[in-house]
Amino acid sequence: MRLLLIRHGQTTANVAYLLDTAVPGAELTDLGRRQAAALPEALADEDIEALYASTLIRTQHTAAPLAAARGLDVRVRDGIREFTAGDLEMLPGDTEPGHEYMRIVFAWAAGDTELRMPGGESGAEALARYDSVIAEAADSGARTVAMISHGAAIRMWTSARADNIDVDFAAARPLDNTGIVILDGSPADGWKALSWEGAVVETAAPDTDGGPTGQPLDEDQKP
Known part of the structure; x- marks a missing residue:
């Protein structure tokens, strides 16, 4: 299955650099639309x-x-929402709360899955x-699936x-709004990332380290 993971458009919370993970969440800005x-x-x-x-x-x-352009229904699923910020909800994502959030998210990706967000x-x-x-989509028989999801969730x-993606690679490449990661594979056979925001994964150059709002992480905050 070809899997397109797409970050949502810009929101008012993105502009304010806030950790906005609770339902229903912020609206899109004019730019986001x-x-x-x-x-x-x-x-x-x-x-x-x-x-x-x-x-x-x-x-x-x-x-x-x-959906309108392709004549598709949008399948709304809670499973691909942003990772819950918990006690950090609506705190500034470009300061220590955002750094802590991303430290935990990438610790999960590195295998410390018992760690809990405060x-x-x-x-x-x-x-x-x-x-x-992802498993539901693979079982549907669709050959190409697009999922509109969230920056930290997609990266983790x-x-x-x-x-072919490790924590250092993902941590160094914050996704822009409507940025796309394309993968190929299946839950049974595993996944390979083909491109990251248009760059072929094998040749993509490192970018600045970033948190969930795209703000840089300090050197000592890298996961």
Whole structure:
């Protein structure tokens, strides 16, 4: 299965650099709506057969133009929502709370799945719910699937599950709004990342380390 993991368009919380993970979440900004409207053309060469979005409204609004252009229903699933910030919810993502959030998220990807977000979920719980939606899509028989999800969730799941992506790679490459990671594989056979925001994975150059809002992490905050 060809799997397109797409970050949602820009939101008001992104602009304010806030850790916004609870349902229903922030609305798209005007720029975010333009980013969503540009997705059908950006994905014109992809033969998408199934389209998913999370329970946060920003992903559903990002998916809407693509769904309309392709005549697809949006399959809303809680499993691919952003990882719950718990006690860190709505705190500044460009300061210590955001650094702590990303330290925990990438610790999960590195294998410490029993670690729990303060007041939130564990890595095992977060991966299990994300895996369940991926498995559903694979079982559907769709050859190409697009999922509108969230930056930290995409980066963590990909570094945990793709054979050719490690934590350092994902930590060094924050996703822009409507940035896309493309993978190929299946839950049974494993996954390989083909491209990361348009760059072939094997030749992609490191970017600045970033948190869930795209703000840089300090050198001593890297996972």
